[in-house]
Amino acid sequence: MAPPTPEPAAPSPEHPLDPPLPYTIAARARRAAADLQLQQFVNTATRNKDRARAAAFMAAFGPRLDEVRSLAARIRQHTLDHLDAYLEQFVENATKTGAVVHFARDAAQANAIALAIARDAGAKLCIKAKSMVTEEIRLLPALEAAGVTTVETDLGEFILQLDGDAPSHIVTPMIHKDRTAVARAFVRELGAPYTEDPAHLTLIARAHLRSLYRKADLGITGGNFLIASTGSLVVCTNEGNADFCMSGPRTHIAIVGIEKLIPAPEHLGVLLKVLARSSTAQPLTVYTTIITGPRSTGFQPVPSSSLPSSQPPPHTPDQDQDGPAHLHIILLDNGRTKLLADGADGGAREILRCIRCGACLNACPVYRKVGGGHAYGAVYSGPIGAILTPSLKGLRNYPDLPHASSLCGGCSEACPVRIDIPRHLVRLRREMAASGLTGVRRRIAMRLWAAILQRPAFYRLAAAAQRSLLRAAAEPGVPPAGPCTDHRWLTDLPAPLDGWTAARDFPTPPSSSFRDWWRTRRFEEERP
Amino acid sequence: MTMSINTNLGEPRDDFLARVRAALRRGHPIAPPPPPTPLPPSLEPARLVSPASTADLADLFAARAQAVGMRITRTTDADLSARLAALLTQLGIRSAATSLTPGPLADAVHAALRAADCAPIPRPAEPTLDHHYPADAGITDAHAAIAESGSIVLRSGPHHSRGTHLVPPIHIALLRATQILPDLLDLAPTLAAASSPLPSCTLIITGPSKTADIEGILVTGIHGPREVHILLIDE
Numbered sequence: 182m183a184p185p186t187p188e189p190a191a192p193s194p195e196h197p198l199d200p201p202l203p204y205t206i207a208a209r210a211r212r213a214a215a216d217l218q219l220q221q222f223v224n225t226a227t228r229n230k231d232r233a234r235a236a237a238f239m240a241a242f243g244p245r246l247d248e249v250r251s252l253a254a255r256i257r258q259h260t261l262d263h264l265d266a267y268l269e270q271f272v273e274n275a276t277k278t279g280a281v282v283h284f285a286r287d288a289a290q291a292n293a294i295a296l297a298i299a300r301d302a303g304a305k306l307c308i309k310a311k312s313m314v315t316e317e318i319r320l321l322p323a324l325e326a327a328g329v330t331t332v333e334t335d336l337g338e339f340i341l342q343l344d345g346d347a348p349s350h351i352v353t354p355m356i357h358k359d360r361t362a363v364a365r366a367f368v369r370e371l372g373a374p375y376t377e378d379p380a381h382l383t384l385i386a387r388a389h390l391r392s393l394y395r396k397a398d399l400g401i402t403g404g405n406f407l408i409a410s411t412g413s414l415v416v417c418t419n420e421g422n423a424d425f426c427m428s429g430p431r432t433h434i435a436i437v438g439i440e441k442l443i444p445a446p447e448h449l450g451v452l453l454k455v456l457a458r459s460s461t462a463q464p465l466t467v468y469t470t471i472i473t474g475p476r477s478t479g480f481q482p483v484p485s486s487s488l489p490s491s492q493p494p495p496h497t498p499d500q501d502q503d504g505p506a507h508l509h510i511i512l513l514d515n516g517r518t519k520l521l522a523d524g525a526d527g528g529a530r531e532i533l534r535c536i537r538c539g540a541c542l543n544a545c546p547v548y549r550k551v552g553g554g555h556a557y558g559a560v561y562s563g564p565i566g567a568i569l570t571p572s573l574k575g576l577r578n579y580p581d582l583p584h585a586s587s588l589c590g591g592c593s594e595a596c597p598v599r600i601d602i603p604r605h606l607v608r609l610r611r612e613m614a615a616s617g618l619t620g621v622r623r624r625i626a627m628r629l630w631a632a633i634l635q636r637p638a639f640y641r642l643a644a645a646a647q648r649s650l651l652r653a654a655a656e657p658g659v660p661p662a663g664p665c666t667d668h669r670w671l672t673d674l675p676a677p678l679d680g681w682t683a684a685r686d687f688p689t690p691p692s693s694s695f696r697d698w699w700r701t702r703r704f705e706e707e708r709p
Numbered sequence: 710m711t712m713s714i715n716t717n718l719g720e721p722r723d724d725f726l727a728r729v730r731a732a733l734r735r736g737h738p739i740a741p742p743p744p745p746t747p748l749p750p751s752l753e754p755a756r757l758v759s760p761a762s763t764a765d766l767a768d769l770f771a772a773r774a775q776a777v778g779m780r781i782t783r784t785t786d787a788d789l790s791a792r793l794a795a796l797l798t799q800l801g802i803r804s805a806a807t808s809l810t811p812g813p814l815a816d817a818v819h820a821a822l823r824a825a826d827c828a829p830i831p832r833p834a835e836p837t838l839d840h841h842y843p844a845d846a847g848i849t850d851a852h853a854a855i856a857e858s859g860s861i862v863l864r865s866g867p868h869h870s871r872g873t874h875l876v877p878p879i880h881i882a883l884l885r886a887t888q889i890l891p892d893l894l895d896l897a898p899t900l901a902a903a904s905s906p907l908p909s910c911t912l913i914i915t916g917p918s919k920t921a922d923i924e925g926i927l928v929t930g931i932h933g934p935r936e937v938h939i940l941l942i943d944e
Contacts, residue, residue, distance in 0.1 A: 226925055241757055248754045259748050265730045266744065272722065278909075283718050284725035294718040336931055337922035355922050363923055379923040383931050390932065395839060411900075411907050421875055421918040421933030428871035428910070429838050439729065444748060447897035451755040454893060464777065464858035465893070465915040468933070471900070473907040476836055479867075502808075502870040503836040504909050511719070514728065522732040 197347040197555040198316065202574075204558040206551070206581040213552025219357055223553045226356050231543040233462035234595065241458060253455045254599040256448045257534035260409075264521060267409040267442045268512070274412030278474025280508040285436075287515050288318035295320060295401070295434055298509050299329050302432040304399035308390075310416065310423035311335035312403025313351060313537055314436050314513060316560045320401070331401075332393050334422035336386055343370040349554035349562065352460045352539035357553045390422070400426035400505065404437035405536070406452065407510075410445040413473040414510060417456065417466040424468055433475070433505040438513050440521075440533035446471075452536060455597035459538035476504035516573040527604055529572050532565075534598040541565050541592035541602060547585055557582065564592035568605040576613050583609035622677075644694060651689040664698045665691040758857040758891040766856045767886040767943060773859030777916035778929065779937040786813075786942060793821035793848075793881070793940060800879060800938075802845040804828040808863075808873035809850050814883055818848055838872030847873035847934070848881045853899055854889045858915055861939065862896065865910035874914065880934040882914075885942045 195201070213219055242249050260267055272282050285291035299307065307329050315321065321342075324331045333342040337355035341348060343366040348354030355363075360377045367373040373385045402423050406415040414435050416423045427433050443449060449471075457463045479500030523529035542548050542563030554562030559570040559579065567586055571579040583606050586592075592602040613619050619627075633639045655669035668688040674681060681687050758769065771781045784792040797805070805827055809815035822829050830844050841847060849869065853862040861882050865871050874880045890896055900907060918933030929935045 222924075229925065245754055252752065252754050256748060262733070265726060265733055265735065268726060268729055272726075278906075282722075284720045284722055286720045286725065286728075290719045297718050334932070335922070336920045340922070353922060353925070360923050379926045380928050382923060383920060383928040387931055391842070395842065413907060419919045419921075420931045422931075424871070424875050424912070425932055428875070445897070446900050447752060447894065448748070450893040450897055451752050454755055454757075461921075463915070464773070465860055465913060467777075467914065467916045467919050469860075469913040469915070471907065471911040471913075472909065473911070474909050477909050499867045499908070501836070501865050501909050502832065502867065503838055504865060504871050506836075512725070514725065518728050518732040521729065522734075524733070 197349075198558070198560050199319065200558045202578040204579055204581070206556055206558065206585055209556040209558070210551040213556055214550060216552060218359075219552045220550075222359060223356055224549055226353065227543040227545075227549050230353075230461070231540075231595070234459055234540055234543065237458045237462035237464075241454075241464070249451070249455065250597055250599050253451055253597055254534060256443060256451060257536070257598050258531070260442050260444060261440065261521065261530055261533050262524070264439065264442065267444060268439060270409040271407055271412055271442055272512075274410065275407075275414075275474075275510055276412070278412050278508075279477070280412065280474050280510050283509060283511045285511050285513045285515070288513075291318045291436060291511050291513050291515070292320055292323040294509075294511050295436065296323060296327050296329075298432065298434055298507075299324065299327065299399055302399055302507070304329050304432065306393065306397045307331040307399040307401055308334050308393060308397040308426045308430065309400070310402040310418065310426045311338045311348075311354065312401075312436065313560055314403045314438055315401065316348065317515065318436070318513070320436070329399065332390070332397075334390055334394075334420075334426060335418070336383065336420060336422075339386060339390065340366055343367075347555065348560075349552075350539060350542055351537050351554075351561070351563070351565075352542075357555070390425075394425045394429050397426075397430045398432065400428075400430040400433045402426050402433070402435050404435050404441055404510075405456065406449060407437055407442045408444075408446055408449060408471075409442055411473055413446075413471050415449060416470045416472065417453070417468065418470075419461070419463075419467045421468050424470055427470065427472060428504055431505055432507045432509070433472075434509045434511065435472070436511045436513060438515070439517055440535075456536050456538050459536075459540040459595070459597040472508070475508035476501040476506055520572050527601065527608065529605070531600055532568055532572060532605060534600055535565055535569070536598060537565075538597060539563070540595040540597065544591040544595040545586075546589065546591070547587060551585070557585070564602045564606075565600070568602055568609060571609055576609060576616070576618055580613065580618055583613065641696075644690075648690045648692075648694065652692065655689045664702075665693060665695055667691045752894055756892050756894050760891050760895075763886050763889070763944060766889045766891060767941060770854055770856040770859060770889045771941060773856060774854075774861075774939060775859070777859045778919070779859065779861075779916055779939055782938065782940050784940055784942055786817075789814075789883070789940065789942060790817040790820045790824065793818060793883075794824040796881065796938060796940070797821060797825035797827050797846070800846070800936075802827055802879065804830055804844050805846045805848050805881075806830045806832075806841050806844040806870070806873050806877060807848045808869040809848070809883075810868050814850055818883070832870070838870065838876055841870070841872040841876035844877040846879040846881055847875075847877040849873050849883070851882050851884045851888060852911075853896065854884050855891075855893050855896060855913070856889050857892045860893075860913045860915040863912045863914065864908045865912075866908050871910050871912075874912070875933045878930060878934055879936045879938065880914075880917075881938045881940065883940050883942065886944055 283294045333339045350356040364377050368375050404414045405417045457465045520529040545564050548563040557566045561569045567582040588603045633643050655671045671687040851861045852864045917929040917937045920931040921927045
């Protein structure tokens with residue numbers, strides 16, 4: 182059977198998630214809005230997931246829903262407010278388990294550490310689980326450049342890698358592609374027979390990846406949580422691919438942002454409950470794996486020189502049958518302490534509560550309309566990306582993102598850790614205005630607007646002028662259906678207002694204003 | 710192991726932590742962090758299942774585990790071996806890898822393997838998952854289970870590989886009803902007991918390996934097992 186649609190054009194040299202800066206959203210958003218097929222994929226997927234999430238939360242928690250979200254938010258906020266203490270605790274405990282903890286100030290350092298470990302391990306083939314942080318630091322190209330063949334093992338990421346494409350959703354990375362794209366990629370890159378059956382396609386991927394699992398000498402994952410009191414790493418997947426990455430190869434590297442800490446195992450329960458329900462409406466992800474140290478040899482690990490010698494010898498679990506001989510945990514800052522420093526009420530620190538569930542993406546009408554994550558021009562997309570990306574990489578570099586929202590509040594309703602995303606969007610817009618990043622035209626327009634709104638006489642005059650001017654220019658409109666409804670329509674406004682009329686007509690004000698109508702009405706009512 | 714692998718690469722730990730302290734305005738010169746203030750004293754609002762009788766928890770667990778795609782066979786200690794042998798025959802399993810704590814349960818499994826003419830795959834001396842790849846099934850016991858989510862909990866250790874539940878296409882788990890905890894919140898105390906440190910791998914399994922990456926269509930068995938069978942041993 183022949184593929185029904187032609188091969189896609191070769192991917193553009195510009196990486197979708199790493200565009201030239203400053204990034205402007207318009208070109209990609211316009212392209213996506215015109216792509217009806219893409220609109221349909223993203224629309225269906227996000228709407229279904231959003232509905233399923235809401236239903237799963239209601240079914241599980243019922244009227245306690247908001248109380249549970251508040252509890253999760255409090256745990257995350259508490260950890261951030263004491264992140265220094267919990268980080269120290271984590272480093273100490275993880276070191277006791279035999280893990281080696283590394284500290285990366287930025288992406289370049291994190292990549293350098295990972296490469297040094299890979300070199301030291303003599304790694305040739307790396308199997309990698311899905312991780313937003315590794316996308317953030319662009320680890321994969323760095324590994325490939327150093328001669329370490331690296332294979333994405335999450336099915337969606339695996340297909341994107343075959344296609345030279347990039348993820349467009351935090352949880353379901355291939356939201357912008359359909360089965361025919363997968364079928365074509367498997368024919369082209371794996372020499373597989375053409376099939377569009379998802380079960381069959383999955384089997385092809387399974388067989389291919391298994392052959393690599395057995396050969397791999399390095400596994401790389403991110404982490405969903407780090408537990409301070411035990412020094413553990415928590416990784417959640419539905420596919421089980423991360424478990425292969427963390428159990429087969431001799432060396433396991435986990436790269437995790439410092440904000441992923443939680444105090445103790447008991448808090449994990451609360452957060453896991455909201456994470457899986459928010460992401461995919463499941464009670465828990467299929468595989469929730471708590472990694473505490475490398476394979477135990479039954480002997481206590483060599484104490485790190487950074488530990489005071491007065492400490493009691495660490496507990497040692499029984500000898501393991503298998504698992505990696507070496508576990509490296511790379512803690513990543515990469516701008517996070519900048520957000521942490523803004524601890525005021527409604528400040529940027531709150532953004533670090535995010536557990537990357539993707540619920541706000543699914544709830545967002547703008548994310549849907551711009552065809553998913555690529556329009557955001559960065560690894561973190563959707564509403565959380567619109568506040569996280571400018572905060573991490575600079576408002577100057579992403580001036581459009583704080584405006585890529587209608588402030589409808591769907592995101593904050595969906596957020597399991599109650600991040601008030603609209604409030605942060607408005608804060609960032611205010612910061613842009615205060616630091617002179619807002620364009621001259623917009624600034625003048627807003628000043629004029631404010632001046633008029635502050636003076637009732639000006640406002641009346643401006644409204645009357647606008648009404649008569651616009652109505653004079655318009656096509657004859659609809660007859661009035663009631664008071665104040667005889668709009669006319671403008672079909673072709675001059676630049677820069679043609680942005681509106683290119684896609685839809687603009688209604689003029691009706692012939693009489695609400696104020697006029699109100700005066701008449703009051704007068705009528707006062708009559709006996 | 711070479712020396713460089715144990716050396717902290719990247720930024721020195723103290724510089725890194727100092728930046729975090731500075732972000733939290735801990736003052737200059739930077740003082741040691743204050744002990745964390747206690748968290749909300751109760752996590753109970755997140756509880757979904759309260760403690761109940763073993764029989765009730767077993768019923769709830771069975772229903773929830775089935776809802777996430779695992780298959781439940783209820784049995785008793787006396788019937789275990791026969792039920793397992795029947796299951797192995799029914800599924801056409803000719804070889805199996807095992808991860809079992811030595812004891813009566815393990816004995817019952819080995820008897821079932823013999824009865825079903827199913828070859829146990831011996832464990833190699835090297836720490837590798839390789840011997841699991843040719844196995845038709847992996848058979849494990851469990852550390853605990855969670856009624857609320859229908860999950861089973863496994864731990865790595867001297868008798869427990871990280872591959873038995875993961876690599877073969879079918880995973881068969883043995884679980885006693887008395888091991889079932891009501892809620893995920895009840896798992897933490899069993900994990901963090903000071904007398905037994907956490908093993909290198911603790912795993913909560915909630916269903917067979919799943920993906921919905923292609924058009925949101927659910928497919929099982931993408932990397933791990935496509936089927937998870939649980940033999941639930943009632944009291």
